[in-house]
Amino acid sequence: MAENRRTTLYDLHLARGAKMVPFAGWDMPVQYPMGVLNEHLHTRAKAGLFDVSHMGQVILRGPEVAVALESLIPADLAGLKPGRQRYGLFTAENGGVLDDLMIANKGDHLYLVVNAANAEADLAHLRQLEGKGISVEPQDRALLALQGPEAAAVLARLIPGVAEMTFMDSRDFDWQGVDLWISRSGYTGEDGFEISVPQARAVALAEALLANEAVAPIGLGARDSLRLEAGMPLYGHEMDEMTSPAQASLGWSIPKIRRLGGARAGGFPGAERVLAELAAGATRARYGLRPEGRAPIREGVEIFAEETGGTAIGRVRSGGFGPSVGAPIAMADLPAGLSPDTPLWAELRGRRLPVAITPLPFHTPAYKR
Amino acid sequence: MLKYTEDHEWLRADGDELVVGITAHASEQLGDVVFIELPEVGREVEAGEEIVVIESVKAASDITAPVAGVITAVNTALADAPGDVNADALAAWFFKIKPSDAAAVEGFMDEAAYSALIG
Numbered sequence: 001m002a003e004n005r006r007t008t009l010y011d012l013h014l015a016r017g018a019k020m021v022p023f024a025g026w027d028m029p030v031q032y033p034m035g036v037l038n039e040h041l042h043t044r045a046k047a048g049l050f051d052v053s054h055m056g057q058v059i060l061r062g063p064e065v066a067v068a069l070e071s072l073i074p075a076d077l078a079g080l081k082p083g084r085q086r087y088g089l090f091t092a093e094n095g096g097v098l099d100d101l102m103i104a105n106k107g108d109h110l111y112l113v114v115n116a117a118n119a120e121a122d123l124a125h126l127r128q129l130e131g132k133g134i135s136v137e138p139q140d141r142a143l144l145a146l147q148g149p150e151a152a153a154v155l156a157r158l159i160p161g162v163a164e165m166t167f168m169d170s171r172d173f174d175w176q177g178v179d180l181w182i183s184r185s186g187y188t189g190e191d192g193f194e195i196s197v198p199q200a201r202a203v204a205l206a207e208a209l210l211a212n213e214a215v216a217p218i219g220l221g222a223r224d225s226l227r228l229e230a231g232m233p234l235y236g237h238e239m240d241e242m243t244s245p246a247q248a249s250l251g252w253s254i255p256k257i258r259r260l261g262g263a264r265a266g267g268f269p270g271a272e273r274v275l276a277e278l279a280a281g282a283t284r285a286r287y288g289l290r291p292e293g294r295a296p297i298r299e300g301v302e303i304f305a306e307e308t309g310g311t312a313i314g315r316v317r318s319g320g321f322g323p324s325v326g327a328p329i330a331m332a333d334l335p336a337g338l339s340p341d342t343p344l345w346a347e348l349r350g351r352r353l354p355v356a357i358t359p360l361p362f363h364t365p366a367y368k369r
Numbered sequence: 370m371l372k373y374t375e376d377h378e379w380l381r382a383d384g385d386e387l388v389v390g391i392t393a394h395a396s397e398q399l400g401d402v403v404f405i406e407l408p409e410v411g412r413e414v415e416a417g418e419e420i421v422v423i424e425s426v427k428a429a430s431d432i433t434a435p436v437a438g439v440i441t442a443v444n445t446a447l448a449d450a451p452g453d454v455n456a457d458a459l460a461a462w463f464f465k466i467k468p469s470d471a472a473a474v475e476g477f478m479d480e481a482a483y484s485a486l487i488g
Contacts, residue, residue, distance in 0.1 A: 035455075036426040037401035221400070221427055294404040294451070296424050321403040321426050328404070349406075349422065 007053035008142045009204040016217050024116035029219040034233040036221035040323040043188055043226055044363075047148035048218035049209050055143055056119030058126060061109040062134035067264075069103070069110060071132075072125065074245070074254045074268045085170040085183050087253050088124060089245055090279045095273030096241040097248065098125065099304045100233070103181060104170035104192075111170070111181060113143070113194070115235050126147060141181075142202030147226075149366060150214040155193055156181075158208055162193065167367040171176030175205065186224065189230025189365040228329060229285050229322045231288060231361030237299065237318045238286055238331055245274055246282035247333065254278060285336040288329065288360040289316070289344070291353055296321050296328040297346040305353050306347045315345070322362055330355075371459075372474060373483035374435050381460065382479060386441055386465045387474060391423070391432060393458040394487045401423040402451045406441040408464060414440065416473070421463050424453070436473040438466045 004027040013020065018029035029051065031039060041336050042048055060069060066077040075088035082105050090098035099118040106112040114122040126136045146155055156163040159173045162182060171185040178201045186192035197205050224234070233239050239248040256262050260275050268274075276281075291297050298319040302312035319330030330346075338357060345352035372380045377395035396402065402425035414420055419431035420440070442465040447453060453461040453480045468474065478486065 031400065035401050037403075040426075200467075293449070295406065295422075296404060296429070298429065321424070323426065368447060 004053070006185055007051055008199045009051045009053065012203055013051065013217070018208065018217070018219060021220070022097075023220060024054060026116060027224040028054060029217070031219040031221045032217050034216060036219070036225065037323045039216065039218045039222035040225050042216045043190060043222060044149045044324050045148055045149070046216070047154050047192075047212075048188070048222070049206060049215050049224060050145040050218050050223055051142075051206070051252065052145050052194070053142040053202070054116035054238050056112075056114040056116065056122060057139040057141055058112040058114065058123065059109050059137040059139055060112065060129065060134055061137070062129075062132070065134055066105065068132045068134050070258070070264060072128070072269065072276060073101075073103070074230055074258045074271070075103065076255045077103060077110070077258050079257070080265070082107045083169060083171055085168045085185060089239075089253055090122065091245070091268050091274055092241050093269045094241070094350060095244045095270035095277070097235070097239040097245060098122070098241060099242060099251075100235055100239065100298040102183070102185065106170065106172070106181075107110055109363070116132060117236065128348065134255070139196070140199060141196045142199050144195045144206060144209070145186050145188075145192060146195065146209060146215070147186045147190045149191060151190070151192040152260055152368065153193075154209060154212045154214055157212065167191075167369050176201070176332070178205075180205075184368065187230075187232055188226035189232065189361060189363055191366050191368050199236070201248045217256040224318075225323060228318050228320060228331065229324055229361065229363035230365055231331070233286065233331070234318060238333075243333070244270070244277055244282070246277040247284040247286075249282075249286035251278050251282070281326055282336050284314070284333055286360070286361060287332050287334050287338065288317075288358040289332050289346070289355045290358045291330070291346055291355045293326045293353065294328065295348060295353060297330050297353070297355065298346055301330075302347050303334060303355070304347060304352060305342070307345055325362050329358075332358070370420040371480060372477035373480070373486075374477055375486065376433055376435075377487075378432060378435055380474060382436055382474065383465065385471065386467050387436065388462045388465050389435060391458055391481070396454050396458040399423060399427075399430060401426045402454045405447045405451045405463070407445070407448065408440050410411065410440055410443060412440045414438065424488040432463065434466060436466065436468040437470065437478070439441070441465045441467050462471070
């Protein structure tokens with residue numbers, strides 16, 4: 001079996017006592033000595049630094065590059081202004097989701113960040129655009145995420161210009177002669193930044209950020225509980241190749257202009273099914289659930305409309321304990337249109353436990369709009 | 370004197386009963402414990418039967434009955450304060466069991482053997 005890849009920050013993680021685990025072909029820190037619970041709470045209270053260098057970074061260049069990319073992503077990319085970033089989905093021919101990603105308009109090119117597990121497949125998928133004269137350029141850079149209420153103050157001490165950015169801005173900055181690509185975004189439900197940095201300067205930047213006492217290094221464990229509390233879907237959980245955007249309650253990422261009757265309707269893989277479902281209303285949806293009691297319900301747990309008997313009406317896609325909520329939380333795939341007071345049960349170790357439908361997110365994000 | 374199982378439980382004799390918890394090593398591996406499901410008092414269990422569920426922030430794990438016997442008590446305080454396991458694993462006992470074979474505890478590791486196991 002091939003060795004897992006290591007990010008440039010690998011030694012820094014070890015030096016800070018990280019427990020490393022294999023993740024999507026990489027050795028990544030799952031937690032530091034502080035522990036997942038405290039890492040989570042620290043990020044919500046101050047600032048957490050995440051190594052997300054395993055994620056894929058790609059630049060696309062060429063004539064009408066935004067319009068070209070709309071052939072793979074049902075988002076309004078032609079209308080994306082320079083210096084702005086947007087969330088989008090790669091759809092499959094069957095109408096499922098191949099991956100979710102961030103797309104930034106950097107003026108004369110687009111900059112994409114994709115999930116680690118799908119980075120190779122996404123790159124192959126993007127190479128279809130080469131026939132339209134688009135160059136597809138994978139970037140070998142590190143990626144750091146600084147998240148939390150103190151993230152802006154911390155980063156502004158190194159790079160004052162970031163203070164002026166608002167949520168989903170994407171700009172380039174110079175730091176000690178190094179070109180940083182910074183977006184005001186993240187995946188924790190906190191204000192924060194994602195910072196693309198050349199490999200050679202990644203450790204120096206990470207150390208400079210960690211030198212601020214408000215900042216703690218945070219592992220993948222807390223990254224997952226933070227995004228779950230923020231009600232954010234994760235590829236391979238809330239969405240996958242079998243689950244369409246409407247089923248995953250991600251229709252919001254597909255604007256009117258790409259829907260039936262819109263000026264640039266369709267034209268992406270699986271458009272027929274994806275748009276028909278959005279027009280008719282999906283039969284399935286993503287719900288937030290709160291189990292009664294303290295037992296977490298995790299991925300794969302089946303949900304029933306009856307306390308005994310019957311067949312499962314859906315299952316948990318992500319679930320666990322929400323440290324800021326102080327209780328177990330889950331996101332499940334269930335029939336669309338359930339009233340918020342519908343009684344439901346989760347079957348856990350052979351017993352049915354009552355669960356309540358809860359509006360998402362569980363923890364309200366604090367973005368700088 | 371404490372004895373240890375390969376499943377990272379500690380056992381302490383208390384009269385003709387065994388008090389059972391998990392080791393500090395195990396609690397560190399589990400991470401922050403957020404929920405513990407304990408067996409019912411009076412339940413007859415087989416050695417190796419999964420009788421406790423421990424949920425950490427990360428995942429669910431089971432612990433098993435170290436010997437066959439009857440559950441005579443459970444530490445209900447843990448249900449309200451599962452984090453006690455992380456704070457002091459030796460103090461946070463899970464259950465007491467009356468072994469059906471009083472000699473069953475003899476085969477378990479002593480502290481030196483357990484320390485060697487976890488390296």
